[in-house]
Amino acid sequence: MKLVVVTAGLTQPSSTRLLGDRLAEAVAQRAEVEVSVIELRDLAVDIANNFVTGFANARLRAAIEAVTEADALVAVTPIFSGSYSGLFKSFFDVIDNTALAGKPVLIAATGGTARHSLALEHALRPLFAYLRAVVVPTAVYAASEDWGGGRDAFTDGLGERIARAAQELADLLLRRAPRGPEPEAEVVPFEQQLAALRLVE
Amino acid sequence: MQFGIFSVGDVTTDPTNGRTPTENERIKAMVTIALKAEEVGLDVFATGEHHNPPFVPSSPTTMLGYIAARTERLQLSTATTLITTNDPVKIAEDFAMLQHLADGRVDVMLGRGNTGPVYPWFGQDIRQGIPLAVENYALLHKLWREDVVDWEGRFRTPLQGFTSTPRPLDGVPPFVWHGSIRSPEIAEQAAYYGDGFFANHIFWPKEHFMRLISLYRQRYAHYGHGTPEQAVVGLGGQVFMRKNSQDAVREFRPYFDVAPVYGHGPSLEEFMAETPLTVGSPQQVIDRTLEFREFFGDYQRQLFLMDHAGLPLKTVLEQLDLLGEEVVPVLRKEFAKDRPAGVPDAPTHASLLAARNDSAPVGA
Numbered sequence: 001m002k003l004v005v006v007t008a009g010l011t012q013p014s015s016t017r018l019l020g021d022r023l024a025e026a027v028a029q030r031a032e033v034e035v036s037v038i039e040l041r042d043l044a045v046d047i048a049n050n051f052v053t054g055f056a057n058a059r060l061r062a063a064i065e066a067v068t069e070a071d072a073l074v075a076v077t078p079i080f081s082g083s084y085s086g087l088f089k090s091f092f093d094v095i096d097n098t099a100l101a102g103k104p105v106l107i108a109a110t111g112g113t114a115r116h117s118l119a120l121e122h123a124l125r126p127l128f129a130y131l132r133a134v135v136v137p138t139a140v141y142a143a144s145e146d147w148g149g150g151r152d153a154f155t156d157g158l159g160e161r162i163a164r165a166a167q168e169l170a171d172l173l174l175r176r177a178p179r180g181p182e183p184e185a186e187v188v189p190f191e192q193q194l195a196a197l198r199l200v201e
Numbered sequence: 202m203q204f205g206i207f208s209v210g211d212v213t214t215d216p217t218n219g220r221t222p223t224e225n226e227r228i229k230a231m232v233t234i235a236l237k238a239e240e241v242g243l244d245v246f247a248t249g250e251h252h253n254p255p256f257v258p259s260s261p262t263t264m265l266g267y268i269a270a271r272t273e274r275l276q277l278s279t280a281t282t283l284i285t286t287n288d289p290v291k292i293a294e295d296f297a298m299l300q301h302l303a304d305g306r307v308d309v310m311l312g313r314g315n316t317g318p319v320y321p322w323f324g325q326d327i328r329q330g331i332p333l334a335v336e337n338y339a340l341l342h343k344l345w346r347e348d349v350v351d352w353e354g355r356f357r358t359p360l361q362g363f364t365s366t367p368r369p370l371d372g373v374p375p376f377v378w379h380g381s382i383r384s385p386e387i388a389e390q391a392a393y394y395g396d397g398f399f400a401n402h403i404f405w406p407k408e409h410f411m412r413l414i415s416l417y418r419q420r421y422a423h424y425g426h427g428t429p430e431q432a433v434v435g436l437g438g439q440v441f442m443r444k445n446s447q448d449a450v451r452e453f454r455p456y457f458d459v460a461p462v463y464g465h466g467p468s469l470e471e472f473m474a475e476t477p478l479t480v481g482s483p484q485q486v487i488d489r490t491l492e493f494r495e496f497f498g499d500y501q502r503q504l505f506l507m508d509h510a511g512l513p514l515k516t517v518l519e520q521l522d523l524l525g526e527e528v529v530p531v532l533r534k535e536f537a538k539d540r541p542a543g544v545p546d547a548p549t550h551a552s553l554l555a556a557r558n559d560s561a562p563v564g565a
Contacts, residue, residue, distance in 0.1 A: 052466030055405050057475050187385055187420065190335075190393035197336045197355055 001173055003033035004070035008040045008077040008088035009110070016110045019142050020076040023108055026166030027074070031173045038063045040087050047087065050094045064095055072104040072173050073133070075124070079111040083123040092127065100131040104172035106165050108140040117141035136168035202536045203547045204529045205245025206238050206521070207280040207437065207504040210258035213511035216459045221511075227257050228264070230514045234507070235268045237518050239275040241525020247278035247310065247504055252319050255461075262295040269303035276549065277303055280399075280437075280504065281312025281380040284341070285333040286323035288357060292337075293344040293365040300370040305550025310378040310399055310435075311338060313387075329356070331386045338377075342394065345374035373557055376548040378435055378502075381413060388413050392420030392432070397547070399435035400497075403506050404462055406475050407496055410436075414497050431543055435502035436493055439478045441512075442523045446481035452516075453480045460510035483527040490528075491535055499540050501547035503532070 005024050009016030017039065024035045040047070046060040056064055067073065077088035092100075107124040111117070120139035128135045140161050151157035156164070208231055214221040222230065235246040246268065248258045258264060265277040277299070282292060292309075300307045313330050314320070320327040336354045343350055344365040352360040369375065378397035381387035382405070391398040398417040400410035418429035426432070443449040450469065457469045457480075472478055479489040490503065505524065508517040546552065 049466045049471075053404065053463045053472070055409070055475070057467065057471065187389050187416065190389050190424075193331075193335050193386060193389070194339060197332055197339075 001031065001033050001071040001176075002066075002069065003027055003035045003072050003074065003173075004066050005035065005037045005074045005076065006040065006067065006088075006091065007037065008085045008091070010041055010078065010085075010087075012041075014041075015142065015144075015147065016076050016078050019108050019110055019140065020074055022162050023074045023076070023106060023140065023166060026162050027072075027106070027169050027173075030167055030170035033072070033173070036066060038066060040091050043091070044087055047090045047094060051090070056094060060094070063091075064099070067095060068099040070103065071176060072106070072169055073100070074106045074108065074169070075128070076108040076110070077124070079109050079116040079119045082116065083119055084109070084127070089127070092131065097131060100128065100133040103133050104169055104176065105133040105135050106138075106140070106169045107135055108142070108165070110142045112144055114141070114143040114145065117143065134172060136165055136172065138165035138168055140165045202500070202533065203244040203276065203502045204524075204532065205243045205247065205276070205278075205502070205504050206234070206507050206524075207247040207249070207278075208234065208258070208508050209249045209506070210251065210256050211461060211509050212255040212257060213461060213509065215511040215513055216455050220513075224257050230508070230517075231258065231264065232268060232271075233514060234517055234521065235275065236271055237521045238525075239272045241521050241529075243275070243521070243525055243529065245276045245278055245502065245504060247280040249280050249315075250282055251315060252322060253316055256315075262299045265307070266299055266302050269299065269306065272306075274306070276306050276308065278308050278378070279310050280401075281310045283314045283319065284311040284337050285313045285330055286319055286325050287337075289337040289341040290344065290357075290360075290363075290365055293341050294367075296375050297345070297365065297367050297369045300375055300550070301367055305370050305373075305554075307550070308376040308378065308548075310380045310397075312380040313384075325356070331384060332356075334387065335390060338379075338390065338394075342374075342377075345369050370550065371554050371557075373550060373553045375550075376553060378433075383409075383413075385413065385416055388417035389420055392417050392426075393424055395421065395424065395426035397433035397435055397501070399502070399504075400437065402437040402477050402493075403439045404476055404478075407477060407493075411496055418498065427545075428543065430498060430541060431545055433545065433547060434497060434500035435504065435547070436497060436500055437477075437504050437506060438490060438493070439476075439506045440486045440490075440520075440524075441480045442483050442486055442520060442528070444482060446485055449480050449482065456510040456512055464510075483523055486528050487531050487535070490532055494536065499536070499544045501545070 005020040007017045007020040043060055046057050050056050077084040105128050109120050120141055142158055146158040212227045238246045248261050250261050252259050261279045296309050317327050336356050350363045378399045379387050379391035380399040402410050418432045421432035422429045441449055441453040454469050479486050507520050
C-alpha cells in the first residue's frame with residue numbers, strides 16, 4: 001500500500017519534515033507501506049503558477065497524482081498565524097475536491113509553542129472533513145519543547161502520541177479494501193440529459 | 202482544411218509603451234484584422250462574445266455583418282456565442298439574418314461564457330450552465346429546421362405557433378460547432394447532433410483537450426453520424442512569429458510576462474513546453490502545428506489566436522502576413538498529405554446545400 005507524506009516545512013532541515021518522517025516510520029512498523037514524501041517547498045512556484053494559469057505543470061501533476069493514488073496520507077504543516085501555512089492550504093486548493101474522499105489521513109503540525117496545538121483541530125481537521133477524508137482521531141502536534149522532554153503529568157510525550165496516531169492510521173489501512181483501477185468517466189447519454197429537462201416536444 | 206483566426210477582443214495596455222487602445226480603436230482593429238485575414242488567404246474569422254470589460258465584442262453579428270459587407274470569401278464565425286444566456290430565438294434570428302447578408306459564409310460556435318456573473322446579468326443561474334446549453338440548443342436546432350414551432354421548456358417562455366425569421370438561407374441552417382474547455386457533456390451534445398466540436402487548445406496542456414476530443418469522436422460514431430475519424434474537429438492555437446526565432450521570443454516576452462490569463466506566472470519557455478503556445482520562426486510554428494494531427498487525429502479547422510495581450514495592430518498585421526504567406530500554404534500542403542479519403546472537410550453552406558439536394562427526393 002502507498003503512504004504519501006505531504007510536508008509543508010520550509011527550512012532545511014525542517015522539523016515539520018522530521019515529524020512527517022517519524023510518523024511515516026511509525027506507520028511502516030505497523031502496516032506494509034511504501035512511503036514517499038512530497039516536499040511542498042519544492043513545488044511552491046508550481047503551485048503559485050497553477051493559481052495563475054489554471055493548470056498544474058508536469059511536476060505538480062506528478063505530486064497530485066501521487067496524493068490521489070495514495071492509500072493513506074500523512075499531512076504535516078507548520079502552524080502560521082494560528083492556522084496551516086498558506087503553502088499547505090494552496091496545495092490542497094489545487095487538488096480536485098474529490099481526490100481525498102474516503103482516504104485515511106493523519107494530520108500533524110509543528111510550531112514554536114504548544115499554545116497553537118489546537119489549530120490541528122480547528123483548522124486542519126475541518127479542511128480534511130470538507131475533502132471527505134477519514135482523519136484519524138489523534139492529531140500530532142510537536143512544539144519546540146517536544147523535541148526534548150515535552151512530557152508532563154497530563155500529556156503523553158511526542159513518541160507516545162506518534163505511536164498512537166500511527167496505530168490508528170495503520171488500523172484503517174489494514175481494514176481498507178484494495179482499490180481497483182478508477183472507473184472510466186461515465187458519459188451521461190444525451191437522451192438522458194434532454195429527458196432531465198422534461199422538454200415538451 | 203480551414204485555417205483562420207479567432208479573437209477574444211480584449212482591450213489590453215501595450216506593456217512596452219503603456220498605451221491602451223480605446224474601445225473604438227480596438228473594435229476597428231478587429232475589423233482590420235478580419236479584412237487582413239481574407240487578404241492573406243485565410244479562410245475563417247471568429248469573434249468572441251463578452252459582456253464585461255476589458256472585452257469589446259458584445260454584439261458579434263453586428264460586427265460580422267459589417268465584415269461580411271467588406272469581404273468576399275471569408276467564413277464568419279464566433280468563438281463563442283453564449284448559448285446559455287442569449288435567448289435561442291434571438292440567436293436563431295441573428296445568425297439567419299447574417300447568413301442572408303453574407304450569402305451563407307456563416308457558421309457559429311456555441312459556448313457557455315467566460316465569467317460567472319454573465320449568468321445573473323442575463324437573468325440566469327450558473328449552476329444551470331449545462332442544462333441551459335442543452336435546452337437552449339434543442340430549441341435553436343428546432344427553430345432553424347421547423348417553420349412553425351411549439352415549444353415549452355424550463356428556461357424560457359413557451360412558444361405557440363412561432364416562426365423565427367428570416368428562415369435560414371436556402372433552408373440550410375448555419376453549421377454549428379460546440380466549444381468547450383472542460384465539459385464532457387458538451388462533447389456528448391456535439392456528437393448527438395452530428396455537429397462540430399472545437400477545443401480552444403490554448404492556455405492549457407493538450408492532454409486535457411485530447412480527452413474531450415476522443416470522447417466526442419467515439420460518441421459521434423455511437424450516434425451513427427460516421428466513423429470517429431469523420432467527426433468534425435476544430436482546434437485553437439496561439440503563435441507569435443518572426444523570421445528569426447530569437448527575435449520572436451525577445452519581442453513577445455514583455456507581452457507574455459504580463460498577459461491576462463497567464464501573466465505573472467510561469468516563464469515563456471515553461472508555458473511553451475506545457476501548452477500549445479509557439480513563439481519562434483514560421484518553420485517552428487509549422488512543425489508544432491503539424492504535430493496537432495498526431496494528438497487529435499486529422500481535423501477540419503485550425504484557428505489561431507493572434508491579437509491579444511496588448512500587441513499593437515501593426516504587429517498583428519505583420520503576424521497575419523507571416524501566417525498567410527509562409528505558414529498556412531505549407532500547412533495546407535502537409536495536412537493534405539496522407540489524409541485518409543473518408544475524412545471530410547469542414548462543412549460550408551455550399552457543401553451542406555449540396556448534401557441536402559443530393560438527399561432530396563427526385564422531383565421534389
